[in-house]
Each structure stands twice: as structure tokens, then as C-alpha cells.
Amino acid sequence: MKTFLLLLWGFTSQRDTLPDLQHLHYQVAAAPEWNSLFTRSSGWFGGDGIFSIPVNAPDSDSTLFLFSDTMTGHICNGQLQPGSSMIHNSVAILKGKAPLEKNIQFYWNRDHQGKPATLFEPRTPQATPGDYYWLGDGFVNTALHNSTYIFAYRMRNISQKDFGFAEVGNVLIVLPPNSRPPYTRQRQLDTPLLLPADSSTGAGSFGAGIFVNTKAAGAPNPDGYVYVYGVRGQQKMVLVARVLPADIEHFGKWRFWDGRQWNTDIHQAAAVTAHASNELSLTPLKDGRYALVFQVDGMGSAVGLRLGASPAGPFGPVIKIWECPEVKEDKRFFVYNAKAHPRLSKPGELLISYNVNAFDFFQVLPQHPQLYRPRFIKLIFPAQEE
Template sequence: MVAALIGGTAAAATWGDEDPPEDGGGFPAEQLTTMFQTYGDTSGTWLGADRTASVTLPDGRILWLFSDTFLGKPGADGSRPRTSGLINSSAITQTGAELGPLRYGGTSAAPTSLVPAGKDADFAWVGDAVVTGESVQVLVNRYKRSGAGPLDHRLTGTTLATFGLPDLTTGPVRDLPLGTRISWGSEVMPDGEFTYVYGTEVAGDMKFAHVARVRGTDLTQPWEFWTGAEWTTAEDKSARLISGVGTNYGMRKIGGRYVLVTHENNLTFSSEFVAYTAESPTGPFGGPHYLFTAPEVADGHIVYDADLHPDLARPGRLLISYNVNNLDEAVTYGDASIYRPRFFEIEWPLDGSSDEGPDVPEGLAATPDGAGVASLAWQPVKGDDITYRIYRRDISDGQTHFVRLVETPGGATSFRTDFLVNGHDYEFAVTAVDADGGESALSAPSTMRATVPPPSAPAAPQVETLPDGRVTIRWESIAFVQLFKIFHRDTTAGQDKAVSAGTYPGKSATIGPLSSGHEYDITLVAVGGGGDSKPSSPTRVTPIVAKPPAPGQPSAEARSDGSIRLTWPQVAPGLSYQVFRRDLTDGGDYGPPGIADGTTFGTGRLVHGHEYEFTVAAVNSGGVGERSPTVRATAKLAAPDEAPTRLKADPAAGQVELTWRTTGSNWYWIFRKDLTAGEREFTREEIPAEGTKATVHGLVDGHQYEFTVAAFSDGGVGPQSKAVKAQIPSALPTGLAARSDGPGAVIVTWKETRPGTLYRIQVRDATAGEQWQTDPFPVSGDRFDKTMLVGTHRYEFRIQLADGTTSDTVGVTVE
């Protein structure tokens, strides 16, 4: 189940004096960007996040959904403190012009992700959502880490989380019967009688869009997948729609046409956002139409995950969000404002200029020009101030549309381009652009196959140690190389082979923490279109890790199972903690510590009624830090609150065997009542039963009993089970008969019900009016012989058991 949603306590961010228009005119993009920046600076809970999906609720509120979310507030210098918590999903509600509260799982002292990852995943990222009936359904993708770098993860499945309306109460979370090729939930688009669910397939360096649909808006209904020609229930037949989409993208029907907006992923770490259009939800798609260039890329950041927000857009415009990050965590921690959504808006439909563009360039020829370079040349186009743009398509990767290269030849009619992949076939095209910005159609394409050698080995990196054992690595850029692999080898530990620390773009990365006092060799490998370079020369570094500071004040919660749950503020991400405990009631000292990987710790069952004291210390490779302030709590084990069920009784001679279904307790009391003896109250057995069965001895043969069972603990006795009755079988024989076969003699016979029983025979002379007399000698078997009786007298016989019970009477007249 989803962890309980709770509301953040921070103040909400508002527009201030400039509220959105009352006529539903929407929000300007700049103000939405400012709103989230303000909320991150002032809320005290939400410090920044990515994904940024929105869904309009029936009451008009907006539910914003986020994936990785930092918690807390920025430092005085605008940085993100290392103590900031990180959860993998969260939500914010927007009411009118007010943003907040933040919603997440767990508690304010120990927050957790809005949607848990599940057993097969390390974390879960939210996709898009849809309102259906009285609930919101959110698609969530589950992932496992596949390496040390920030981009190293693999899909393990898709989950559907449900939240009830209007209070967004938690509902069921169910794993959908979907595979691991496509991360579904990039976009959810209700349209007519269907809801279309878009997904993203990662194939090598390329990402492809897919689409499925359900009838209505309930995503638990059967899914159908588009094959390129028809709908099918077989997910493995799902066809690729277009290439170059992000993990998340926007798709909506606008003005009679379908518009798909995405970050341009046909190029690695592009700064461009583009749109494609189609006549149907399945395409085919025309485009791309270039919408916006993100300025953050020029500062070394990455941008990703576009989404459309039509319910918040101003008339005649597309309102689009995107996310910003930096793959060097030191940069992201240094400026808390980086990791927050941005918004831009574009007039739509795009202005189709009435002026015709210049002529289409002709004579384009693409030829290999040295290792890894394509040389392009074409004939000039008539006109003044004509410039050109270059477009490229990677045929080998299955790229569906041409993508515009960032670099341009200006007015030249030749161009050399790199960033090619060895052995791949490429198509190139060129357009002409006039002084008014009019652009021609694409030229006829020219095709070539790239031959790309690995890049040269990078120079030895520069390395800087940080106090927490992390290491910041900087390197010089290499032409036409966008990615670098970092490796470290612990020479102190005698490692023979370097260990990967991940793949990073840019010119710096921060890895670790590494072991304090150990000497490491740090090397770089450049990743180019021709593969990996040889490693750089190593740079040697010895991290010295300062012991972590003491955690803040812990809190302790006594639980009904007799345990105590501790929580405390995070000191820094990735630390473990030692938890120390002593029993104040017994006057004991602190024993060996427990170990916690996070900021919570459960003690297990403690002694009921004893008061305990706890303190916590953070641990890193530099050692164990100072201990936190102490906190005390008394262990209280509640009485069981569940009655045992399925109580059964199996009677036997003088005893009954009871069995029942466990409540989870180890010990139970047995209660009995002798109905035959007229008992009105249950009597508890003196010895408790362990487990789920017990044998009650010392019962009276032939008596009916009633039994009940109750679990107990140090906290008391729980409710009793439903009573069950049992009839103890009698040992009295049946078929008692007497006959006189000779003078003064009688033979008494019977049928034993319990062989081996000893009987006392009682006899009386009924004719003489005698009282019953008991024969002094017990007998066994099924016969008793009596002699020396008075002839013609009638004698009566009966059998008595050891417990005093007697059989029916039988009589005979003696010969």
C-alpha cells in the first residue's frame, strides 16, 4: 500500500498581487517558474524536484507530481545543504493561485516517497496521471540501479497507484502486467472514448515513443497497443512512433491536431525543445518544429522531460515545463535553484509566414573526410544574406526524423561535422534561410557511413578532496567528446582493477565517498563515436574524511508490539548510524550498538514496562561521530487485540485435543466449562499453551465441556475465541446382560467400549430388598461370574467405573 499522505507545514507560495485571470486565461510561464522558485526557497519542505506532471482535479485544484524530490530549505548562501533528505516521489496541490502543501509518505520526522518502490526495485519515478471516477490514478515506473553513475539504472516494471478524491487519500497500488521494454506513463491523454497512454523505449542511445489505450479513463481496464497498423492486446507488438523523445513528454489534441512536445533527444544533451504534429494519436508525425532553446545548457547544466499543461496555458499558447539538473552533484548542491522546474510558452499554432522561403539547396554531397568527420558541400542558393542549416538522421539507430544540428555553416556552402558513431549510416540534408528568417524545405538527402576511431586518451584529471570523503574530478574537454567515464583504484587495499564510478558529461564530476586514509588512483576514459579511449594517466589522491557531526534530537515512539521506533534528522546523504541503548529500569549501561542505514531504527520487542534511553551517532569512513542528545521511552506491549479463530476440539478418553489458528502470538490461555456438572463460568487452565494446539487432561468421561482460547502477552490477555463444545466419551460398557445357567450361579456379560478398563461389579438381592454391594475384586474383560446365590431370588447387577459412574441395571432370577 502507498504510505499515508501527509501535508507539509510550510507556508504556500502565491502570485502576490498578480493573480491569474478570472476568465480562465491561464498563467504566464515566467510567473509559474517564479512560483516554484519561491516555494522552494520558503516552504521549508520542498527544496526542488524533477518530472513536473500536472493533472486538473474535479474541484479545480491542480495536482503537481514529481519524481526525485529534495526536502528541507536552502542554506543562507542559496546552496542545498548536504543534510537535505531525498525521496523518489512527491506531490504538491495548487488551489487557485496558491501552491502547497507538499504531500509525501511516512511522517514529517521520517518522510518517505509518495509511492514505494516495491521489492523488485531500488526506486520508483512517477509518470503521468488521470482522474477517473472518485480517484486519481498515477502511473509509476520502477527501477534498479545498474551502475555507479547518475544515469545508470534499468526498468523493472510499471505500477498504478490510486488516490481517493477529494482528500487524496491513499488507495491500492498494483503492479500492471506490463514488460520492461517500455516505461509507460510518459503522457496520459484522455481523448473521446479512449485514454491514450504514451511510453518511452530506451534502445542504445536512442529513445522511442510508443502508445497504448484503454476504453474510458480507468487504467485498470484492458490495455491495447498500437502495432503501426492496428491495435492489439500483445504489448510485445507495440510499434515505435517517433525517435528522439524524452523519458517524459507532452501530448494533447489542440485545435483539431495532435501536438507532441519533447526535449530533443535525437542529440545527446541537447538544449532544444521541439514539437511534432499528427492527425491521430498514433501519428504519423510531422516535424520537428523548433520551439525553444534552454539557456541553462550554456552554463553546463542538462535539461530534460518536457510536459504540456493545457489547463494552465494562456489562450493561443502552449505552456511547457522542463527540468534542469547537473550531473556533477557538487554543482547541484551548490545552487538549490538549479533543480526546480522551468516553464516557457509558445504561440500556437506557429506563425506560418506568408513569405515563401528561399529555394531549396541542391547538389548536397556528404563524404567521409578523415576519421569520424562528415564533409558536406552543396550549391549556393540565390538571394541576399542567405544562410544555411544542417540536418542529420542516424539511419542505423532507427532515427525517424531529421534533427537540426546546433552548429551552422553560416553563409558558407560547405561544412564539416563530427559526433558520429562508428559504422553508422547517416543521412544529411541542408536548408536555406533568408534574412527574414524564412526557411526552405529540406534538400534531397545525402547518405554516408561513418568511420570513427576511439578518441585520444584524456590528460590526467585534476582531483580535489572534500571533507566528507567525496572527490571532485575535473578534466579538459576533448573535441567531439561529450561523455567521460571515471574509474578509481584503491591502492591501499591492493585493488588490481579499477572500479567504475559512473559516466558523466561536462568537465567535472563528484564521486564517493571513498575510504578515509586510503590512497586512490583516479583515471578518465573519453567516450566517443568510435568507442572508449585508452585511460588517462592516473592522478593519485588520499581522501581524509572528517568524522560526521552528531545527529539532531532523536524522537522515540513506543509501539504496541513492545518495540520502540527511533527517528532522527539526517546528517548527510549516504551515511549509516549506530544506535545505542540502555535499560534504565535495570540500571544497565549502553551495550553494543545497533546499525541503521537510514534515519529510522526499530528495536524489536523489549521488556514490557521498562524505560530505555537511546542515543545515535553517524558513521562514515572517517569513523563514528559524536553522539546525539538522548531520548527516553518506556516499552509497552499491548494486550493482543485479535481473538484466535477456527478453534476445534478432538475428544478422547479423559482428555481433549484443541487446535486453533494463530493470532501471531506465541502463548495462549485455555478456558473450560463442565456443562454436564452445571458449571456456569469458564475456568482457566493453570498451564498456558505455546503454539496453536494443546491437550487438556483430567476430564470426566461422558461429560460435555465447552472450551475457548485467548492469546496473551506481558501486556495482558486478548479476547477469547468463539467457544467450542466437546463430549468426552464414556468408558461404560454396553450390551449388559445376565443369565443363570445353573443352580446359584449367574453370568454377567457386556461389550467393552474401552478395552483394558477395570470394572467394579455391584450386585443386590432385589427379592430380599438388599442394598447395592460392590464386589471386592475389580475385573477386566467382558464377563463376570457370580455363584452361591439364593435360588429363585431375583438379583440385579450393574458396573461401576473408577470415577464412580455406573451403568444401567440388568436383572435375572437365579435357578
Template sequence: MNSSRPLTALAITALLASVGRGSVQAQPTPAELPGKPAPEWDAIFAREKGWTGADGCYSVELGAGRTLWLYSDTWVGTVAEGKHAKGSRLVNNSIGLQPAGENGKPPKHDSLEFYWGKPGKDGKPRAWIEPDLPPTDPQAAGKNWYWLLDGCMVNSPGGEKKLLVFLMHMGRKKEGGDGVFNFRMLGGALAVISNPIDDPSQWKISQAANPHSRRSGTDDISWATALYLSGREGPGEPGTLYIYGIRDVKGLNKQVVLARAPAARADDFSTWRFFNGKGWSGKSSDAVKITDEAVNEHTVERVSFGGRNHLVLVESQPVFGRHVLVRTAAKPEGPWSGLKKVFLVRDLENGEHKRFTYAGKGHAHLSAPGELLISYVINSHNFWDMVGDASIYRPRFIRVPLGAVFD
């Protein structure tokens, strides 16, 4: 197996975890943290053939009870004796389709279907979606690819359903380089699926570059790291898609910024407006921080508790921390509460191989009443540790009582 691509993937996952700076509020001891493992959900993604692991793990309601899972770097192949077997490959992204079921309960193991790209001329599997756009950065060298960010099902202006999947456009820093950090964000993009009710193998997909995502070297912004679609019950204005982004200022401090657009026209980037602290501006450069201590992957979930609707932001602890964190707000722009620890990830020691956790995400529409289902991923700083232990680098789940989120 060619290790140059997987090593790059591992380095990127390390980057996603190694973000943010600051302190988390004083919290209970680990024994008192409210999150509890959900092994019945873990088991759904423990697979030995085909799709055998991935990170990312956003979930999107497709309607009629169906859920779309969005993954970034993905193992495709077989698992033998607990290891990724010879011939297994890492592709840059994949998706999963979960049928309708009862909220709070996982589907049957064999009911999930996974999709990635058809084999190339070399016979090897490929990503579900590959760029058909030129890199936004003309200095980009060599291969470029997509990671999947958040997605959302919306109505088009004519009333038809369409699926939006936002993308992070990635590439190498230097052609021919083999360093594990030989990568960079090139910009953002959007995939629009015009027939999302059909089988994913029949989807009609168009791509468009996101002009609001930018890389300057000192003030990079990636949009759609989380989405929130406001309905009649709020919070927020009905029919509005709130689009969260991450501003990566120089250093390790990452900030959350916010845009909004009419949901039916959110794929028209000219309709986006950016929160400037007082109102909504048509200039993306006016976007201001709504909170910090952020990471590149997070979700914003609407939950009902205490007779009111609230928003909950879910993320993994920055800078290789060991905790899953939440913060809350009454409105999409905040003010947001301080971060609260809800779970300690313990399975991070494996002899000489140091592991880390990242990719914390909430899945409110799959949660049991009074709870929030949350996923996270464990990975290793050593690529061959990941190859040799297929039990990591796949989604793991916890259940968090809402009473503990809002106490």
C-alpha cells in the same frame, strides 16, 4: 549528507536526457524561436523551505479547477544563501496540489501544497509513494523505488471518480555499488486513488504491477510516459485513454509506441489494446513505432487552433540538446509531424560545471488562450553544483504561441 542516493538520482536524470538519435528539421535562428520565458510561473516553484525542487513535473486536472503536480526525485529541506542547506534530503517522488485559478495565470505562491512521505524510523523524509510490490525483476538487488509518470482522473464503471498515477519501478544494478549509473528500470506499476476529491493526506492508494512494461536488455518498454484522455470533442474515440510509451531499443534510439483502453477500466490491464500500424491488437509485442527521436519524458496535449482540435507532443531535445521541441498530429496514432524547436535553453554554462536540460512537458489546461504553457528542468552533471545552486533542479516555464506551433 549521504551522497550515494543523490548521485544515483543525478545519474538517472542524465539518462532521461541522454536519449534519442536523429536530426530535427531546419529551424529559425534562436532569436526567432517563439517560446518566451514565464518568470511568474518560475517564481511559484522557487521555495526555501519544505519542497525546494524536483524534476518530472507532470500536471493532472483533478476537476473543480484543481491541478495535481507529479514529481520524481525531490529536494526536501531548506535553502540558505541560494544553496540546499545541511540536512536537506532527496526523496524519490512527491506531489503538489494547486487550487483553482484563472487559466494562464499562476496561483499565489502560498496556495500550493506539497506532499511527500512521513519520516521513517531515522526521522528522515520519505517518498510520497514507495513500492509495496515485489520487483518484477527477480534479479534486482537492494533498494527499489518509483518515479512518477503521467496521471489521469477518470470515472470508474460505477461513475465514481478515481485517479490513476502511473509509475516507473526502478532499482540498482548491483547491491553495494556506488557508481553513478548503478540503476536500471525494473518495470512499471500503477497507483489507483479511489478518493481523489479528498485531501491528499487522506488518499486511499492501491498499487498494481503493469504487466505490459518490460525489460529485456535490448527492447525495453515503459508505458504511460504520456497520457491523452479523449472526450466528446476528440481527437480519438470518446471515453478512451490513450497511453503512450517508450521503446528503448539497443543503443540510443527511443521510439514512441501507443496503447489504448476504455478510460473507466484502464486500471484493468487486460483491456489494453496496442497500435500495430493498421489497427489495435491485444498483444503488447505487436506495438509498433508511431514516431521516434523520443525521450523518456514527454506529454501529449489537446489544443484548439484554427477551429479544430489538435494534439501536440512536447519533449526536450534528445542527447543533451538545448531545445524544447514539439510535434503535432490530428489523431493519437498520428501521423506525427517532424520535431520543431520552440525554445533555446541558454542557462547551461556555470564555469567548469556543464549543465543540461530535460523533462519538457506541456500543460494545456493551465495555458492562456492561444498559448501553450511548457515546463522544463535544468540540472548539472556535477552533483555538488546542484547542491550549491538551488535555482536549478526545479521547474521553469515558457509560453509558446499556438500559431508558431502550427505555422
């Protein structure tokens, strides 16, 4: 465990009006109990994503984990067994908040031959055969009968340029209260929250992270809005939208931060910061500041944090809180999509995950069959900064 005192400079002209966005006192350590929970050898044995949201049942203390591309199969004596397969999304439900193997269950679909199949399949008017979903963040909407709203990115395989896929649609999946896998009563809504690339800026999409700033969600300074974060372009610029929970399906009532005010035009959304990742989180700290957690530069080697004055910023400089050791083990490995899990964090701590993957994935996986799973660290704050 290492202790850091960061002395970073900036925002001096606004020193009297902004909180300190430069300094953070903390300790950082691996979270082996959470790493162990997702080190598995049968059934689900790997996946990326891992957003954590409440289960939408009355008085439930359970957590729903959302995964995108998922590996299923068996590992025996460290060897990947024949018959493993990749599906495009899955979920898990953890009873309680402790990382206990006996309390977690993973879910996916089965096809007509009984083989593993993707849990959420595109069913919207804009979907075409061959499209699939990767999952974004989600939340339980207490203003709409405790339905769960989950962002989904409608993906399509293209030529082998870059990674060979592209996002072609942004979708909300709606799960009625008390829903359980396989979610047969789900609804799916096409949204206008995908920004195409233009001559100067790459494509962008919303759903990378959600902060529910409501009294019902226990936010410390609630204003009643749900804040939804987007990421755009190769510089991983962060965009911010907000909407009242009751209006989430009324896209004309969404507002986008343009750098000065909340604007009705999504095309006026301004970057509040950059060098983030396609998945991230925004968490209020007890001292009134906000922690934006992400992977630096999308697939950089460090988990990063920026301190914010509000859910829409301004944000301070990058604080590199953890150098991911996996990238030093093998040059084919990369790390991405760090985010915090406040509902699973102990008092005075903030649990954070990041994903590990590999270039030439299907060639590397037999050599490292448990590579493709989330890793966890925790920030430990001094009592005065919890």
C-alpha cells in the same frame, strides 16, 4: 520574445489526406510567473517530473503536481544549509490555475524520526526491499468513480554503469475520490506494461504521457479512449496504447498501435516517432492537429514539438521551439523531460515545462542550490491557430 514561421518539408505523398504537419505559427516566451512559483528556499526546493492532473474532488479547480526525485531542506542567502535530503517522489496541490505562492502546498511523508520520506512506496507483490517509485503521468478516471490513476516506475539501484539505476517494474497507483496526501487508502497494481530489452531494441515502458480522449475530459474529438504513451530504447522511440477508461485495470483489453492497427500484443507496438524523451505530452490543438511536446533526444538542448494527425500519428518533423539557456551556463547542466500543461494554460497559449539537472549532482548542488527545479515557457498562438 521571438516569432517563428517554420517551413519544414515531408509527407508530400500524403498531402491530400493529412493535415499540415510541417508548419506552425507561434510565438515563444519564458513564463517567469511559473518559474518563480517553483523557485523555493524552504521545504521542497527541487524536483523533477512535474506532471499536472486534476485533483479528484467534485467541482475542484485544483491541480495535483507529481514529482519524482525531490530535494527538501533550506537555502539561506543562496547557500544550501546542512540537513537537506533527497526523497524519491512527492506531490504538490495548487488551488486554482494561477501561479500564486499562497495557493500551493507541497507534500511528502515523514519517517519515524520525523525526517522527510518518500510519499509513494512500492507495495505490490513484485516489489522487493530497496525498490522505489518514480512517477509517470496520471488522470482522473470518471468511468471508475473519479479515482485517480497514476503510473509509477519501480526503480532499483544497480551498479554504477550508466546512471546506476534501472526500471524493474511498471505500476498503477489508484487513489480513491476525494483523496488527500498522504493517500493512506491507495491501491497499487503491477502491470505488464514494461518491455524488456531484446537483441535489437532497448527496454521500454508506458506512462510517459496520457491523453484522455473522452467527452468527460473535454476532448474536442472524443473517441472514448485513454491514450497512454511509452518510450523505448536509446533513440527514445514513442509507442502508443489505448484502452477504454472503464477497462484500465483489465490489461487484456489494452490495445497497442502496431503501425497499421490496434493489436492485442504489446510486443507488436511500433514506434510512431523517435528522438523524444522519457516524459512527454500530447495536446489537441483547436485546428484539429495534435502537439506532441518532448525534450529532443531525451537530454538534448531543445524543447521539441511534432504535429500529429491523430493521437497515434502520423507525426511530422521535429520543430525545435526553445533552446534551453541553462546548458550554456555550465557544461555540467543538462535538461530533459519537456511536456505541456494544457489545464494550466491561458486561452491561446500552451504552458510547457522542462527539467534541469546536473552531472555530478551532489557536487554541483551546493554551488547552484536552486538548479534542480522545472523551468517554464509558453507558446502563444495566433487567433486562427489557438
